[in-house]
Amino acid sequence: MTSDSPLAIELVDIWKRFPGVVANAGATLRVKKGTIHAVLGENGAGKSTLMNILSGVYRPDEGQVRINGEQHWFHSPSDALASGIGMVHQEFRLVPSFTVAENIVLGASEKIIRRSFIEKEVEQIAQQFGLAIDPTRPVWQLSMGERQRVEILKTLWRKAQILILDEPTAVLTPAEADELGKVLRKIAEDGRTVVFISHKLHEVTAFCDEATVLRGGKTVASSLKVEEVNESDLAGLMVGSSPMISERPPYQEPGEAMLTIEGLGTLDDRFLPAVKNLNLTIKSGEIVGIAGVSGNGQREMAQAIAGLRPITSGKVTISGKDLTNAPPSERFTAGLGYVPEDRLGVGLAPRLTVTENAILRCYKNLRKSIFLVSEQAVNYCKEIIERFGVRTGPIDEPIAGLSGGNLQRLLVGRELSGNPKVVLAAQPTRGLDVQGVKAIQDLLIDERTEGVAVLLISEDLDELLTLSDRLLVMHEGEIVKEFDPTTAHRHDIGAAMAGKRDES
């Protein structure tokens, strides 16, 4: 790689709008040939949309796509592939009952081809790039890491010169991720170009040559040389800066401990430790913010506290009551309100009506013997709608028609309607418009004023700095540092998010 290598990819001033959302607002990406280029950004920053535009899945509303200096207007992924662009998606697109070789050929050839010929070809490419795999094995027998190799081989066999990998390490163990890094280096040395989407900073600094950072659909830092930046700078670029409307609430003396977490441990979806020996106490009348690059155990911690993920070690108590092994409903009764990260599909049931969603937490109290008293349910729903200003259509219609902001108001309202002692809010304002953000933030502030203990997990550093009384930074499943939000420096928080400990 030399600094004057020609540009393989140029995405200039890309705009892409979806109903109600601007996914890309003038994003730009320039990648040099023969390099590994990281595209960084939090969830919702517009990475996936930009990559889908590059690989021909979406067409941009405005902007230009140039490949090797030539302007293109892709209509489909096969158009993009014909120009040498191959994408490895997060969810693999493989037929489990077919062999590796069969999956690689699938859809690529109209001619009849000899199986042994393909198998030999695949083996050759595999050896060249160090992708150890047996082309005759059926895919269902392979591990996630091996399946990913098949996806990479698929693009290489189709002669892709540009490979896009969408969060490739999300499904890998750390050792597999290191292995992937070596393979990508070999691919780059072969003169091909790799675009690597991630939000794991240490992988970016370990594997990649250059990095582009997206935030809110815009490019905030373009083609940074990875050797010249450190993880803290990257973390600082990724987070922050949304329009802030809510004001910092005045100081108030916190009361007694409401939520106590001692030595909490839990596993992620791959059964690897996600949270390790976490200790945390939240007092009445304070908001404790959790900052961190996503994927560092925040999600798993929230689910473990809420009872949706088994706790492998430690103890969770709410105002003195041990709830470590209690089901979610018992935690709600004990005073825990939980606003999950996934609104639709976890917090709200998409096909059910507004009323049915409103009573999700308390329907057992609206029973008369085995019957649900619909009058009570409707009243309960109307109370939430009025108190929290939810704008809905008819309340006996499915919630699918509600806007994102109103869905969240309904969800947050429902969780606050049980007069909780502790509120656990995970990304409560993500993806909301300005009005929605303010409404939800004000609700959290009101709860704090009334003496509720609030645990706020957010990717928005400005939100955390404004709302929190204490700010904790999480890294690899542990709390690495505590800040006073009134005096903390953004750069120090960024350093902690990249894993710098208190002691150093």
Place this chain on the structure above:
Amino acid sequence: MKRLVLVRREQPLRGGQPLSFLIGLVVALLAGILLLVASGHNPIEIYERLFNSSVGSSNAWAKTLNRAVPLGLAGLAVAVAGSMGLWNIGAEGQILAGAMMAAWIAQIGEGWASPLLIPLMLIASILGGALLASGPGIARAQIGVNEIITTLMLNEVALRLLQWLIHGPWKDPESRGFPLAPLLADEARLPKLFGRAHWGVIIAFLVIAFFGFIVSRTAWGYELKVAGSSGATARYAGISLNKKIITVMVLSGGIAGLAGGIELSGTSDRIVEGVSGGYGFAGIIVAALALMRPSGVAAVALIFGAVQVGGLSIQTLGVSSSVSTILQALILFGAIGAGVFNRYSLKSVKREKKGGST
């Protein structure tokens, strides 16, 4: 270039159901005229017969109702499982299991009085269907085996068992070699309501109403709907899924089994290979057209029954069975499918222009 797309209405039309039914029916009948003229028939004559034979007289109503019974119960079986997001594709086999169990009780209880024998037969039929569906339910709940596959495969098991019975131990000695079980004794036959319509009509209606009520009005039904909408939301609300999956599959199988018992005792009067009459598979269509809502199943089954009866009758006028089937499908989907416009409206949008790379 323009193209038409369906756009969700902000608010569904209130009370649009009867109107959309009528409009859909008219559109389907108009389309049917083309079909009939093209195949060389007089549409007026055919439609007259279609109407008269299905709803034109009390005799016609009896036939329609008798057909609506197994259709409605099979549809209910699919819809009850469907409210929780489960697919019971095995209603056909469960109907057979129910019919076999009922026939077995009829053999054991030879000479017993009707008020004793018939309830026992129907209870046995429920147990038979429930038993056949319990396996898939347990396998799904405990180890996550896809219930679509298991229920579908058990259809074959039930069918083979029935074939063995009517070729072997249950074969009627007076059937002159045909694989038939003996006719049921008179005491084992459901009494008639009017004409040829039997009491199964009342039983089916009550069962459908009962489950419609349970699903829409009780806390248990509410939990079912939450689980059907999203398993993650159900866990979040503290609803345990495993027990519910088994219960729902057993209930679903029991309802289908009851359809088999009623069909045997009310209509077919003996076990033959076609005793299930394809109602188990038709039940999937009934449930889908009722949007998986148990409360909607009765109306759909009635329309379905009328269309089937009429469709059979017009074949005596020389309409081929394939044309009749197309006509039945047209009417069914026209009349019921038009309901989609209560929720969606048609809108024409510009097609994106196509072009090569520049």
